[in-house]
Amino acid sequence: MASSLTIEGVSAGYGAVRVLEDVSVSVGAGQTVALLGTNGNGKSTLMKCVMGMVRPFAGRITAEIDGTRHELVGRSTEAIVDLGIAFVPEGRRLFPRLTVTENLMLGAFRKTARAAIARNLDFCFETFPRLKERRGQLAGSMSGGEQQMLALGRALMSAPRILLIDEPSVGLAPVLVRRTIDKIKELKDGFQLTVLMAEQNFTQAIRIADRGYVIVHGQIAFEGGSAEELNNNELIRKFYLGL
Amino acid sequence: MDISFSLLGNAIVSGLLLGGFYAAVTIGISISFGMLDIVNIAHPAFIILGSYGAYFANSQLGVDPIVASLVLTPAFYLLGAGIYEVYHRSFERRGDASMRGLAFFFGLLFITEVVLVLVFGVDYRLVRAIYIGPSLHFGEIEVPLRLLVPAVASLAMIGGLYLFLSRSFIGRAIQAVAQDQGALRLMAADPVRIKRIAFALSIATASVGGAILIVIQPVEPSLGREYIGRVFAIAVLGGLGSFAGTVVAAMVLGIMESLTATFYGPSWSPAVAFGFLLLALAVKPSGMFGR
Incomplete structure (x- = not known):
């Protein structure tokens, strides 16, 4: 059964x-x-709100996971x-002084993940x-691209239903x-999975996104129902791509 | 020539056995200081508390001191969990753990000593066990059981802890917690709970370490102070948080002290051992097995 996320x-x-x-x-x-926007517009903060790392002043965040609704605001990150x-x-x-395998195994700390x-x-x-x-290599000694793969792998080891990714492309070479x-x-x-991805790289993000939101100065400036x-x-071209 | 060879062999063997003992009293520091960044300078005092626990069970009930200390580990675990809770609420959570935390553990050191003095007095205490006295002989080499049994108990305890830390989910989280607490939350683990478990384990090892100490030598309440420098030195020399490093460093220090004591006299051994520590850290600041 699929899962969804609602931020209101x-x-x-x-x-x-x-x-x-x-x-x-x-x-x-x-x-x-895709949550689109340049630096400092609030993408990361929104993700942290979902994860319980920043407590919102107002609003509701709910996740429906395999048919059960959960109110997220007020819960701890763990x-x-x-x-x-x-x-x-x-x-x-990542945990820099632990090996790749140790990092991945920590991803499976969650009880539900241990079976799989x-x-x-x-x-x-x-x-x-x-x-x-x-x-067997220490995570801290790997290249940026490898570390990004490890971070994705570690998140998946928790057997999630919903995956949030903050700026997967940052610091990587274009080919990566x-x-x-x-x-x-x-x-x-x-x-x-159900995926919410924050990204600055508009053209790359839009390749795999079903829908997207453009966030400007902490507000949703545009909601796009499809990649096209x-x-x-027009707004995106003006505010976001600077065209 | 023959005599000096047997002297050398005996010095190395007793150094190794001494190292086994050092490892037992240091392993708790390797967890609390090495993995959790908690400067628990009261650890040697808890070792002495462990010695008195073993002494009490041995003198009152006639139980073997090391067996008694194993039975007492849950009580030490709970004591450790309680101490961590106080430390966390009073210092760590407020972010001023380093200096004030040090004062807190200094206080604990003195409180533990005073309690032991009030209950047991200031006299040296010792235990009885069948392995105190006899020795094994391998040619010229003499292996006193009084040193061998503690060394084996120490390595067994450390081996067990190593398996727990490397194979279990909680164990891996303990290794990660000092590196990034926020990231640990993203693994669905509560870092405070993980640190409480780890610190409680470190204090639980003091029960066994204390029994090992009192098997090797008579104990009085303030004896722990003698070991503060040495246990931190071993933990740093081995590489913080590395169990293999702790064992090897303890053995190296034991052998160096034993060799110095045999050939130059016991008063030189701390100087030589700490001289070696400084040299080793100058060459490799992260310690022998530091990551």
């Missing part, structure tokens, strides 16, 4: 600084939704992950052969960006 009227910030103003985003079951919502954060946040650990590990190594080659985005699509199909709609929108 969320306002949030840090101290007196308001970053998000009445933001509503919905990610339907089995969809890949409790949210335990529901089946995984997050690949900005900067990847062998299958998920196989899947990770199949999808990212490089991780298999480097499984393309490959990473392809891999996300592959993982999404393989695990039947996003591509051909």
Whole structure:
């Protein structure tokens, strides 16, 4: 059964600084939704709100996971992950002095994930052969692209239903960006995930997204029902692509 | 020539056995200081508490000291969990853990000593066990059971802990918790709970470490202070958080002290051992097995 995520009227910030103003985003079951916008517009903050890392001033965030509705605001991060919502954060946040395998195994800490650990590990190594080659290597000693693969693999080890990815392309060479985005699509199909992805790289993100939101100064400036709609929108060309 | 060879052999063997003992009293520091960044300088005092636990069971009930210490580990675990809870609420959560936390553990060190003095007095105490006294002989080499049994118990305890830390989910989370607590939350693990478990384990090892100490030598309440420098030195030399490193460093320090004591006199051994520590850290600052 598929899972979905609904963000309704969320306002949030840090101290007196308001970053998000009445933001509503919905990610339907089995969809890949792109959250588009340049740096400093609130993409990361919105993701942190979903993950319980930033507490919104107002609004509701609900996740429907395999037919059960869960209110997310007020829950701890670990409790949210335990529901089946995984997050690949900005900067990847790997455990640098643990090996690739140890990082992946930590991903499966969640009780529900432990039963499927062998299958998920196989899947990770199949999808990212490089991780298999480097499984005994310390995570901190790998290249940026390899670290991004490990971060994705580790998130998948928790056998999530919903996956949030913050800026998968940041710091990667253009050829790797393309490959990473392809891999996300592959993982999404393989695990039947529901994906919310924040991305600056509009053209890459839109390749795999079913729908998209453009966020400008903490507000949703445009909601596109399809990739074409996003591509051909006047607002996007003006505010976002600078054309 | 013959005599000096047997002296050398005996010095190395007793150094290895001494190292086994050092490893047992250091392994708790390797967890709390090495993996959790908690500077628990009271650890040697908990070792002494462990010695008195074993002494009490041995003198009152006639139980073997090491067996008694194993039975007492759950009590030490709970004590450790309680101490972590106080430490976390009072210092760690507020973000001023480093200096004030140090004062907190200094306080615990003195409180533990004073309690032991009040209950047991200041006299040296010792235990009885069948392995205290006899020795095994391999040619010229003498292996006192009083040192061999503790060394074996120590390695068994450390081996068990190593398996737990490397094979279990909680164990891997313990290794990760000091590296990135926020990322650990994203693995669905509560870092505070993980640290509480790890710290409680570190104190539980003090029960066994204490029994090992009192088998090797008589114990009085403030004896732990003598070991503060040495246990931290071994933990750092081995590479923080590395169990293999802790064991090897303990053995190296034991052998160096034993050799120095045999050939130059016991008063030189701390100087030589710490001189070696400084040299080793100058060459490899992360310690012998540091990642």
